[in-house]
Amino acid sequence: RIGQYGGVVPALQIEGQQGAQVRISILKGFNPVLNDAKYPNNALGVRGLIEERLRRGSPQFPVNNFYDVQSRDYTLGVDGKVCIQDFDGNFNFSSVPNYSHKTYIAIVANVLAGGFPEGPIARIFLHPTGVDVSDTCGSVLCLGETSSPTSTSNIPSASPTTSPSLSPTGAPTGAPTQNPTLAPTSTTLTSSPATSPTLEPTSSPTMSPTLEPTASPSAAPSVSPNVAPAESGATLSPTENKLCAPIYPDPGMWTDAVLPDISTVMSLNNTADAGVVELIIHPNSDSMQRSTIRDNSFVLKNKASENIQAILIDVTDCVMSDSVFDPDGTAGDAGFLALKFKGSDQTYGGESVFKFFQDPPFNGDPVIQEVAGSTGGYKGLYYEFPTPLAKGQVMRFGVEMDGNSIAKVADDKWKLGAYLDDAQKTWNLGGISGSELIGSRFYVKFQNGATAMGHIGSDGYKAGGKAKAKYRSSEKSVIIKFVTDTGIIRSDEKRIGQYGGVVPALQIEGQQGAQVRISILKGFNPVLNDAKYPNNALGVRGLIEERLRRGSPQFP
Numbered sequence: 001r002i003g004q005y006g007g008v009v010p011a012l013q014i015e016g017q018q019g020a021q022v023r024i025s026i027l028k029g030f031n032p033v034l035n036d037a038k039y040p041n042n043a044l045g046v047r048g049l050i051e052e053r054l055r056r057g058s059p060q061f062p063v064n065n066f067y068d069v070q071s072r073d074y075t076l077g078v079d080g081k082v083c084i085q086d087f088d089g090n091f092n093f094s095s096v097p098n099y100s101h102k103t104y105i106a107i108v109a110n111v112l113a114g115g116f117p118e119g120p121i122a123r124i125f126l127h128p129t130g131v132d133v134s135d136t137c138g139s140v141l142c143l144g145e146t147s148s149p150t151s152t153s154n155i156p157s158a159s160p161t162t163s164p165s166l167s168p169t170g171a172p173t174g175a176p177t178q179n180p181t182l183a184p185t186s187t188t189l190t191s192s193p194a195t196s197p198t199l200e201p202t203s204s205p206t207m208s209p210t211l212e213p214t215a216s217p218s219a220a221p222s223v224s225p226n227v228a229p230a231e232s233g234a235t236l237s238p239t240e241n242k243l244c245a246p247i248y249p250d251p252g253m254w255t256d257a258v259l260p261d262i263s264t265v266m267s268l269n270n271t272a273d274a275g276v277v278e279l280i281i282h283p284n285s286d287s288m289q290r291s292t293i294r295d296n297s298f299v300l301k302n303k304a305s306e307n308i309q310a311i312l313i314d315v316t317d318c319v320m321s322d323s324v325f326d327p328d329g330t331a332g333d334a335g336f337l338a339l340k341f342k343g344s345d346q347t348y349g350g351e352s353v354f355k356f357f358q359d360p361p362f363n364g365d366p367v368i369q370e371v372a373g374s375t376g377g378y379k380g381l382y383y384e385f386p387t388p389l390a391k392g393q394v395m396r397f398g399v400e401m402d403g404n405s406i407a408k409v410a411d412d413k414w415k416l417g418a419y420l421d422d423a424q425k426t427w428n429l430g431g432i433s434g435s436e437l438i439g440s441r442f443y444v445k446f447q448n449g450a451t452a453m454g455h456i457g458s459d460g461y462k463a464g465g466k467a468k469a470k471y472r473s474s475e476k477s478v479i480i481k482f483v484t485d486t487g488i489i490r491s492d493e494k495r496i497g498q499y500g501g502v503v504p505a506l507q508i509e510g511q512q513g514a515q516v517r518i519s520i521l522k523g524f525n526p527v528l529n530d531a532k533y534p535n536n537a538l539g540v541r542g543l544i545e546e547r548l549r550r551g552s553p554q555f556p
Helices: 045-057 539-551
Strands: 003-008 012-015 021-030 065-075 081-084 104-113 122-134 185-189 199-201 277-281 298-302 308-314 323-325 339-341 354-358 377-389 394-398 401-403 441-446 451-455 465-469 479-484 487-490 505-509 515-518
Touching: 012 021, 065 081, 277 308, 277 451, 298 308, 441 465, 505 515
Parallel strands: 003 122
Antiparallel strands: 012 081, 021 065, 021 104, 104 122, 185 199, 185 515, 277 298, 277 465, 298 394, 308 377, 308 441, 323 377, 323 401, 339 394, 354 377, 441 451, 451 465, 479 487, 479 505
16 A cells, blocks of 8 residues: 655554564655656646656656665564664655655665575555654644555556555554543534535534545555454554554454345335424433433434324444344343333334344354353334324333343343443443434334435434434435544545554545534443353453454444
């Protein structure tokens, strides 16, 4: 993958065989032609013509001359690594004088035997951001507006594609804090995405997204999909703003959830005849210990002129993908409850109400399926009103929800040594709050046959969620860019990122003038008990974490 250089002083780590002698060379290349004069049949000018040929012929390293070459020899340590922090004393990233934006860098390394290469040359290619390399940036990134580099694989014969990458190297790490919180903010996009919008917060944001990262890449890097995130066991130690850390494996890609066939439950008819219906879960609450089992957890408001015939809540695509409906106690902890409306003692269960059954992530694996009866839960809740819900009417209801990963784990096992909340109470492992349903979909069927759909998002509080089902002529969405010194993670790439070390920046792109709510969701497994018991060699905590890694590797 092609990287970039500029801003924070980078670090370089070489990995190989213990004790091997390695030669590292920094090759600085450029095109020395500066003449922009045009001549017949050439609208690019002399320099432009040569640079266009170079971009097409060798987009990873579009140079025809070396400006400078720096080489140093190193011996790999007992761990088979050498880490170079002090670039000022070993190498430098100075550019061609008065031509700084056009100096490209290749870093190559090879094992030596008697001063000669013993094997193939390892190489990486870096394109300039246009910002000088400096150790005066501080811990926040110094990034300018840049052009995205290309991918070294599948090099096109015409204009190159783009690849999301910012160099320098140095891997961020850090285990997530065990304190799930939600910090929503509202911002307004003030310019079109084509002009790299900056954000103007309309309420106090938790992060200051003032940096402008690279232009939008169109191709994701080549990594293996469906790889569980790596366990990070080290910390990043910046020294004088020069980074040096172990090279962590790429956490991999994530894939969209496979949505169920809604037509098996509700025939969709998205027309302008549909009205507006609101669904609110745990409104205005900052308590992360909330549970949907209470019969006033969900509030349904009919603001349409038409009567509501049926509703469907589908949690297949919610961010915390471990969440399921548990009407019979087989999917989560010992508690269970089918659909129950406020003011009524009657409950509604069975296959007519609960849809889209999902096997637990450990189904059929005797290594981690330590108890019988762990049959899984449901991703869908469907209810057809015996008497249609009229305009202006409000219904409140509750239903038990749990994480599929804790199915049939006895309470006395997971509560032993469990994480305590701020009130020093055992964390409510099975409780699902409104915010933990963010990303879910909400469908409404009206008596006139029209249907409406909405997405559950944050209500602005830590525990709340809400959706508005309505007629949709089109969907409106944004792209998130998470920017660190090691690159850019984009929401449309579906690549798992990492955080830690250098303070990151966020950039949101979307329709000019759109109001956007940003939420940071911090998740963890509150079970700390490592005790073993029959048919479980992993311990209680290990058992649940293994299930999570299998069931939702992108957010376990």
